[in-house]
Amino acid sequence: xxxxxxxxxxxxxxxxxxxxxxxxxxxxxxxxxxxxxxxxxxxxxxxxxxxxxxxxxxxxxxxxxxxxxxxxxxxxxxxxxxxxxxxxxxxxxxxxxxxxxxxxxxxxxxxxxxxxxxxxxxxxxxxxxxxxxxxxxxxxxxxxxxxxxxxxxxxxxxxxxxxxxxxxxxxxxxxxxxxxxxxxxxxxxxxxxxxxxxxxxxxxxxxxxxxxxxxxxxxxxxxxxxxxxxxxxxxxxxxxxxxxxxxxxxxxxxxxxxxxxxxxxxxxxxxxx
Amino acid sequence: xxxxxxxxxxxxxxxxxxxxxxxxxxxxxxxxxxxxxxxxxxxxxxxxxxxxxxxxxxxxxxxxxxxxxxxxxxxxxxxxxxxxxxxxxxxxxxxxxxxxxxxxxxxxxxxxxxxxxxxxxxxxxxxxxxxxxxxxxxxxxxxxxxxxxxxxxxxxxxxxxxxxxxxxxxxxxxxxxxxxxxxxxxxxxxxxxxxxxxxxxxxxxxxxxxxxxxxxxxxxxxxxxxxxxxxxxxxxxxxxxxxxxxxxxxxxxxxxxxxxxxxx
Numbered sequence: 138x139x140x141x142x143x144x145x146x147x148x149x150x151x152x153x154x155x156x157x158x159x160x161x162x163x164x165x166x167x168x169x170x171x172x173x174x175x176x177x178x179x180x181x182x183x184x185x186x187x188x189x190x191x192x193x194x195x196x197x198x199x200x201x202x203x204x205x206x207x208x209x210x211x212x213x214x215x216x217x218x219x220x221x222x223x224x225x226x227x228x229x230x231x232x233x234x235x236x237x238x239x240x241x242x243x244x245x246x247x248x249x250x251x252x253x254x255x256x257x258x259x260x261x262x263x264x265x266x267x268x269x270x271x272x273x274x275x276x277x278x279x280x281x282x283x284x285x286x287x288x289x290x291x292x293x294x295x296x297x298x299x300x301x302x303x304x305x306x307x308x309x310x311x312x313x314x315x316x317x318x319x320x321x322x323x324x325x326x327x328x329x330x331x332x333x334x335x336x337x338x339x340x341x342x343x344x345x346x347x348x349x350x351x352x353x354x355x356x357x358x359x360x361x362x363x364x365x366x367x368x369x370x371x372x373x374x375x376x377x378x379x380x381x382x383x384x385x386x387x388x389x390x391x392x393x394x395x396x397x398x399x400x401x402x403x404x405x406x407x408x409x410x
Numbered sequence: 411x412x413x414x415x416x417x418x419x420x421x422x423x424x425x426x427x428x429x430x431x432x433x434x435x436x437x438x439x440x441x442x443x444x445x446x447x448x449x450x451x452x453x454x455x456x457x458x459x460x461x462x463x464x465x466x467x468x469x470x471x472x473x474x475x476x477x478x479x480x481x482x483x484x485x486x487x488x489x490x491x492x493x494x495x496x497x498x499x500x501x502x503x504x505x506x507x508x509x510x511x512x513x514x515x516x517x518x519x520x521x522x523x524x525x526x527x528x529x530x531x532x533x534x535x536x537x538x539x540x541x542x543x544x545x546x547x548x549x550x551x552x553x554x555x556x557x558x559x560x561x562x563x564x565x566x567x568x569x570x571x572x573x574x575x576x577x578x579x580x581x582x583x584x585x586x587x588x589x590x591x592x593x594x595x596x597x598x599x600x601x602x603x604x605x606x607x608x609x610x611x612x613x614x615x616x617x618x619x620x621x622x623x624x625x626x627x628x629x630x631x632x633x634x635x636x637x638x639x640x641x642x643x644x645x646x647x648x649x650x651x652x653x654x655x656x657x658x659x660x661x662x663x664x665x666x667x668x669x670x671x672x673x674x
Contacts, residue, residue: 300481
């Protein structure tokens with residue numbers, strides 16, 4: 138097992154992967170509760186255009202990613218409730234931004250590797266500096282989530298009620314999407330824009346099927362995201378296949394197992410009660 | 411002690427340039443149970459938004475519990491319209507009711523946990539929801555969801571309870587039980603209740619006043635004065651008949667269409 142950590146790139150992968158998994162698992166709970174999984178997905182795709190655009194301009198792709206995801210996150214958040222049921226609009230915008238990303242990529246010479254890393258993650262290529270940046274971004278997102286925990290929970294459950302109680306629901310929606318944008322930007326490093334669901338949505342979606350206590354669901358989501366990342370990295374180390382494949386497959390298999398076992402668990406519960 | 415819980419003087423409501431209703435003069439006595447009636451789109455929810463401080467009066471004066479209406483008034487318990495939870499919404503009844511206590515505060519609940527749990531327990535017991543408060547709110551029945559919503563509204567010990575169509579998703583048996591419960595809780599706690607409804611039949615035995623809104627006007631009266639064939643037909647601009655059964659109970663016939671399509 139220790140053999141795994143002989144290489145710096147594996148140590149960095151575990152460090153960054155763990156940080157990202159903690160953030161993704163925590164924010165994923167609210168993404169699932171608010172029904173904004175598609176918005177999270179859209180953010181990552183829009184971010185792709187930003188990342189590739191930044192590369193063309195000779196900037197770091199992470200800068201472009203962050204600017205585009207936060208920008209579109211704030212826009213989506215400002216639309217608030219009006220965005221619900223706008224799947225078609227979001228879909229059209231994200232398809233266009235992906236196309237924009239392809240254009241930017243064709244303008245850049247280092248095409249293939251850069252594109253591959255953005256789309257599917259590049260966790261084995263993370264430097265010490267990247268780990269530090271990831272940690273900084275993680276502290277910001279987690280602090281943001283803790284600060285808005287109760288009103289965010291309230292407005293996610295019943296926006297009308299929360300608003301009547303004096304919760305600034307629109308401002309909160311914008312703040313949440315901005316924090317989500319930072320989290321998405323971090324997660325892209327690990328799983329890429331196409332596989333963002335595996336870390337942000339799937340662990341939380343599994344957790345809420347087990348518990349309806351919010352703090353327990355958040356901790357369970359974090360635990361699952363970390364477990365998928367560690368297991369994915371470990372398996373990938375001993376195999377020629379990409380890390381992202383193992384992380385997403387583990388997440389999917391767990392979700393499937395939980396859903397399929399639900400009728401059995403219900404029956405057991407009834408038999409016990 | 412304030413004489414009236416809600417006082418309106420020459421009150422008018424409008425969304426931008428579009429007038430909803432105007433010239434409203436009424437007063438809701440403290441501790442009374444008032445039903446708000448009127449056809450769809452007449453501005454019943456608009457009145458509630460004004461009471462909650464979410465919409466400013468276009469003209470006139472509105473006083474709620476002796477002060478100007480403002481958002482987040484802790485003395486008002488509120489049950490919003492169309493409140494039925496998504497089946498996948500995974501949050502326990504306990505946690506949902508708890509949001510009524512401090513859900514509007516920033517951060518996480520650090521201190522006062524026992525106090526909050528005690529308040530939630532009292533409210534959940536008051537509505538008889540103890541048996542299913544441990545379950546996810548999306549998984550309990552419509553009647554049980556309404557009880558949890560009521561518990562959430564009661565948790566801060568408000569003086570005024572404002573409910574926007576709490577009965578519209580329930581069957582007749584549950585409607586009757588819910589009205590009975592609201593009425594009992596209100597009497598015990600000296601609460602003033604303002605409740606928007608479509609079907610007045612289940613309410614008649616419990617309400618003190620009817621506030622009706624129709625065709626841009628708003629008026630208040632005793633149920634026996636307003637629940638008459640002539641007045642209701644006028645309010646809804648369609649034939650409505652009020653029938654008295656052998657026990658002297660009133661039944662309203664002709665609003666079924668309104669009841670079955672509450673959001674049409």
